[in-house]
Amino acid sequence: MTLAQALFMGLLQGATELFPVSSLGHAVVIPSLLHWSFKQSDPSFVPFLTLLHLGTAGALLFIYRSQWVAIVRGFFTAAFRGRISTEPERLSMLLLVGTIPAGILGVFLEHQFKVLFATPRVAAAFLVVNGVLMLGFEFLRRRAEGRAAVAEKTRIEQEESFGDAEHISFRAAALVGACQALALVPGISRSGVTIGGGLLAGLRHQEAARFSFLLATPIIAAAGLIEVPQLFTGGVPIPEYTAGAVLAAVAAYLSARFLLRYFRSGRLDPYGIYCIAAGVVSFALLTLGA
Amino acid sequence: MRGNALAAGLVALAVLFVIVAVLYAFGVLQIAVSDPSSHHHYTHAILFTGLAVASLVAANFARQKKTT
Numbered sequence: 064m065t066l067a068q069a070l071f072m073g074l075l076q077g078a079t080e081l082f083p084v085s086s087l088g089h090a091v092v093i094p095s096l097l098h099w100s101f102k103q104s105d106p107s108f109v110p111f112l113t114l115l116h117l118g119t120a121g122a123l124l125f126i127y128r129s130q131w132v133a134i135v136r137g138f139f140t141a142a143f144r145g146r147i148s149t150e151p152e153r154l155s156m157l158l159l160v161g162t163i164p165a166g167i168l169g170v171f172l173e174h175q176f177k178v179l180f181a182t183p184r185v186a187a188a189f190l191v192v193n194g195v196l197m198l199g200f201e202f203l204r205r206r207a208e209g210r211a212a213v214a215e216k217t218r219i220e221q222e223e224s225f226g227d228a229e230h231i232s233f234r235a236a237a238l239v240g241a242c243q244a245l246a247l248v249p250g251i252s253r254s255g256v257t258i259g260g261g262l263l264a265g266l267r268h269q270e271a272a273r274f275s276f277l278l279a280t281p282i283i284a285a286a287g288l289i290e291v292p293q294l295f296t297g298g299v300p301i302p303e304y305t306a307g308a309v310l311a312a313v314a315a316y317l318s319a320r321f322l323l324r325y326f327r328s329g330r331l332d333p334y335g336i337y338c339i340a341a342g343v344v345s346f347a348l349l350t351l352g353a
Numbered sequence: 354m355r356g357n358a359l360a361a362g363l364v365a366l367a368v369l370f371v372i373v374a375v376l377y378a379f380g381v382l383q384i385a386v387s388d389p390s391s392h393h394h395y396t397h398a399i400l401f402t403g404l405a406v407a408s409l410v411a412a413n414f415a416r417q418k419k420t421t
């Protein structure tokens with residue numbers, strides 16, 4: 064992998080990890096469309112993805128640094144006391160409950176899913192599925208807005224009638240967490256399905272995005288840290304990979320800032336339409352061998 | 354009393370998870386692993402350690418608290 068390719072992949076991973084458009088799907092489809100010679104199955108590609116994930120996790124930790132301090136403190140306080148008293152304590156337990164199903168399904172199913180689905184055409188097809196899911200989440204949300212009789216209000220007022228991440232039920236947190244496992248399929252967006260799950264649980268768009276990003280951090284960081292020893296095997300071009308990771312971190316930081324602002328009043332629809340269009344075009348190009 | 358029974362069950366579950374974690378870490382357990390030739394399965398071991406911690410936390414929530 065050249066430096067230019069590493070930088071491009073870092074930018075792509077950092078941006079698409081948090082946008083609801085599937086980073087894994089893009090990482091599988093785009094190198095194939097560009098006829099780049101490196102393969103996802105190449106042993107040196109895993110350390111590269113590891114560094115990119117650590118860059119993304121670092122950006123998320125930086126954005127939510129004060130919240131994470133409160134969450135970690137809240138976790139230990141609530142865990143030792145055996146009772147939840149404050150909002151950070153409740154959020155820490157919601158994140159724990161949400162992380163468990165994703166962790167179990169991720170550890171046991173990731174390899175099988177990669178073997179079955181990590182081909183460019185399948186990833187392109189699942190990008191279309193991801194787009195349909197995003198539009199479906201928004202369809203259900205609009206029905207909920209209709210039931211809440213807020214359809215005539217402004218978007219900001221509509222959003223204010225929905226809840227905060229700290230107040231969803233533990234069952235909803237587990238369901239949102241389980242949704243993350245869908246993202247093991249290349250083409251299905253982790254942030255997309257968790258934001259959608261959050262919307263179904265009655266969260267505001269911005270809060271659904273915040274919960275999604277907080278839920279993602281331990282999983283992304285753990286996935287990265289577990290693979291760190293592979294970085295020190297021979298033949299890994301550390302400088303190029305590190306440059307890609309730094310760019311991934313910058314892209315993830317800017318993406319998260321943009322999305323948190325966008326979701327004050329924005330919806331998932333544009334990303335759904337993008338995924339359907341990108342999936343159809345990619346599938347056609349890959350099938351035609353362009 | 355019901356809460357204490359549930360807490361005891363969760364502690365037992367945590368012990369079971371720790372045993373499974375150790376077995377995966379030393380490569381004794383080879384169930385649902387991507388590379389059966391590997392002698393250690395640290396990802397699985399970390400997962401089961403996490404589940405053990407979560408079970409202990411749940412046990413502490415479930416046990417009956419003394420009222421002051």
